[in-house]
Amino acid sequence: MRRAAGLALLAVLAASCARRPPVLIPPPSGVEAVGGYGSASVKGQEAEVKGKFAFVFRKPGLGRVEAFDPLGRTAYFMIFTGGKAYLVVPQKKAYAEDLPEAMIDRFLGFRLTPDEIVEMLSGQWTPEEAGTAAGTGPPWVLTRDANGRVIRGERDVLVFEVAEYFPGAGVPRVIRFSRPGTSGRMKILSLKFNPAPRPAAFETGFVGKLARKSWDELQEILRDEP
Numbered sequence: 526m527r528r529a530a531g532l533a534l535l536a537v538l539a540a541s542c543a544r545r546p547p548v549l550i551p552p553p554s555g556v557e558a559v560g561g562y563g564s565a566s567v568k569g570q571e572a573e574v575k576g577k578f579a580f581v582f583r584k585p586g587l588g589r590v591e592a593f594d595p596l597g598r599t600a601y602f603m604i605f606t607g608g609k610a611y612l613v614v615p616q617k618k619a620y621a622e623d624l625p626e627a628m629i630d631r632f633l634g635f636r637l638t639p640d641e642i643v644e645m646l647s648g649q650w651t652p653e654e655a656g657t658a659a660g661t662g663p664p665w666v667l668t669r670d671a672n673g674r675v676i677r678g679e680r681d682v683l684v685f686e687v688a689e690y691f692p693g694a695g696v697p698r699v700i701r702f703s704r705p706g707t708s709g710r711m712k713i714l715s716l717k718f719n720p721a722p723r724p725a726a727f728e729t730g731f732v733g734k735l736a737r738k739s740w741d742e743l744q745e746i747l748r749d750e751p
Contacts (some may be wrong), residue, residue, distance in 0.1 A: 545733070546698060549691040551718055558583035561716040569707025571633045577714070581726060582646075586625065588639035601747075603628060605639045606727040613735065614704045614746055620735045621743045631740075634707040635683055645685070646713060648675055648695045675716040 536558045560581035567575075582588040588605035601614040610628035613620045626636045637645070644650050650667055668677040674695030682704045689699035696716065702709040738746065 534735070546691050547715075548693040549718075550694045551647055551649050551696065551698040556649050556718050558719050558722075559643050559646045559716060560720040563711060563713040564714060565709065565711045567633055567702070567707065567709030569623060569704075569709070581720065581723070582636060582639045582642045583722070584640050584643055586639050587727050588625070588642065598640055601675075603632075604729055606729060609729075611729055611732060613732070613742065614743070617746050618735050619743065619746055620732050620736050621738050621740055622732075633702075633709065635702055635704065635709075645678075645700065646697065646716065647718065648687075648690075648697050650675055650678075 529733050548671075558581065562577065562579050564577045565575070576592075579591045579593075580589065582605075586605060586608065589602060591602040592600045599615060601612065604611045605625045605628070608625070610623050610625040611620050612622075612628065618662065623631070626638050629642075630636045650665070663681055666679045667675050668679075670676050672695065674687070674690065675697075676687050686701045687697045688700070688701050688710075690696060691698045691713075698713050700711045703713070
């Protein structure tokens with residue numbers, strides 16, 4: 526399931542025009558949400574992903590990742606809210622449900638919560654935020670450079686390293702991940718801090734009109750998608 530769904534999830538969204546990366550400085554009041562576009566490439570026994578995606582993550586525990594086909598139509602999307610995660614294939618009127626960190630693990634091969642993604646993409650880790658997150662394991666062990674930027678994080682067997690920063694104040698642009706049997710790379714193409722709230726982006730009332738599928742069933746659906 527993870528391999529087929531992951532390939533489908535991030536194999537879309539037209540590439541952004543090449544341009545000089547913007548200067549990014551997190552607001553002094555802190556980062557509660559991030560939104561933008563990115564690309565990912567992950568290979569491993571549990572996940573294989575390659576492509577571009579749109580995203581928004583907001584504390585506490587909210588998130589949305591949306592994929593588009595080559596014609597700009599929504600192929601499918603993930604919603605994280607209320608301690609649950611939903612993968613929705615609107616054209617097939619089908620969805621699957623899981624815990625947020627398990628959903629992320631299914632596609633990237635790494636167990637991360639939506640709040641941890643906010644921290645990782647903004648580069649703004651506090652001692653409390655680097656502590657144990659529910660369902661993800663032991664605390665992060667962070668390494669900083671002489672400028673105070675987080676350059677590396679370790680938790681159990683998972684390691685991430687920042688390979689490139691946006692100009693400004695230590696905001697990661699390229700992040701590399703690795704754990705036994707899995708390695709990956711994420712590049713952020715554009716990023717905004719604390720975008721205006723859009724509660725509708727995280728609403729899930731519509732799933733009552735869709736057919737709930739098991740992961741095996743959803744895998745078949747995604748394989749059949751053109």
